[in-house]
Every structure is written in structure tokens, then in C-alpha cells.
Amino acid sequence: MDVKVNLTVNGKKRSVTTDPKRSLLDVLREELNLTGTKYGCGEGRCGACTVLMDGKRVLSCVTPAAQANKKTITTIEGLARGDSLHPVQEAFLAEGAMQCGYCTPGMILTAAALLEKNPNPTDEEITTAMNVNLCRCNGYTKILNAVRRASKK
Numbered sequence: 001m002d003v004k005v006n007l008t009v010n011g012k013k014r015s016v017t018t019d020p021k022r023s024l025l026d027v028l029r030e031e032l033n034l035t036g037t038k039y040g041c042g043e044g045r046c047g048a049c050t051v052l053m054d055g056k057r058v059l060s061c062v063t064p065a066a067q068a069n070k071k072t073i074t075t076i077e078g079l080a081r082g083d084s085l086h087p088v089q090e091a092f093l094a095e096g097a098m099q100c101g102y103c104t105p106g107m108i109l110t111a112a113a114l115l116e117k118n119p120n121p122t123d124e125e126i127t128t129a130m131n132v133n134l135c136r137c138n139g140y141t142k143i144l145n146a147v148r149r150a151s152k153k
């Protein structure tokens with residue numbers, strides 16, 4: 001039976017009636033047209049679908065929509081403030097830390113969550129935090145440089 005899910009997405013209150021087991025990723029992409037969040041493996045292994053739920057990183061492909069009820073979700077579309085990009089977005093641009101860009105929204109949200117919790121991470125801490133996000137283009141060196149650069153802001 002469908003349920004009503006009330007959530008705040010990128011600062012806006014939204015309400016969706018859906019199968020409670022449907023993934024948060026599907027709801028974001030198909031109901032709310034927020035296609036910045038990507039579908040990669042669909043089974044919690046690649047990080048492409050990363051969003052923030054109440055500020056914490058979650059994999060939206062394995063998060064049931066019902067779990068987002070009364071929660072605050074941030075997707076890549078909600079990270080900038082007006083015309084100002086988030087420091088992690090700026091750093092990814094400055095370092096050219098993207099090739100095909102498919103992994104980039106998830107990478108940026110994981111890095112943003114890390115820096116929120118730990119503004120001055122060591123390289124090891126960055127690597128550990130980012131380890132959950134895969135880049136099929138193998139852009140890890142530039143991604144590490146970008147997160148390091150963002151942490152200096």
C-alpha cells in the first residue's frame with residue numbers, strides 16, 4: 001500500500017505518495033525530477049547515488065523512501081547557495097576532478113559531509129571517507145586534490 005512521505009528536499013517541503021519500499025533515489029529522480037543524483041550499481045556499492053539525510057551521507061538506492069519521512073535531504077542541486085558554489089564544488093572545478101562526471105555528485109556530497117564533520121582531515125582520513133565512492137574513470141588523484149583544496153577554505 002502506498003504511503004505519504006513528507007520530506008524537505010534542498011530547503012523545500014515536498015510530499016510524495018509512493019510504495020514505502022521504493023528507493024529514495026527513484027523518488028528523487030522520477031517524482032521530484034532531481035536527476036543530479038545518479039543510479040550506478042543500485043545495490044549500495046558505488047556511491048553514485050549519495051545524498052545527505054539530516055546532514056549524514058546515505059546511499060539513496062538502498063534507502064527506502066519511507067525512511068526519508070520527516071527528514072531533510074540535500075542533493076547535489078541543493079549544495080550551492082544562490083550563485084555561490086559550495087567550496088567542494090569550487091575545488092572540484094579548480095582541480096578538474098571529473099572526467100565523465102557520473103560519480104561527481106556523489107563524490108562531492110561525500111566530501112561535503114566529511115568536511116562538515118572534520119574540516120581539516122588528513123589525507124588518510126580523506127581517502128577513508130571517499131573510499132565508498134567509486135570512479136570508473138579512475139580520477140582519484142584529482143579527487144583527492146580537490147577535497148584537500150576544499151579543506152583549506
Ligand code: FES
Nearest residue numbers: 040041042047061
Ligand atoms: S547506485 Fe547506490 S551505491 Fe551504487
Ligand code: FES
Nearest residue numbers: 099103135136137
Ligand atoms: S569521472 Fe567518470 S566515473 Fe568518475
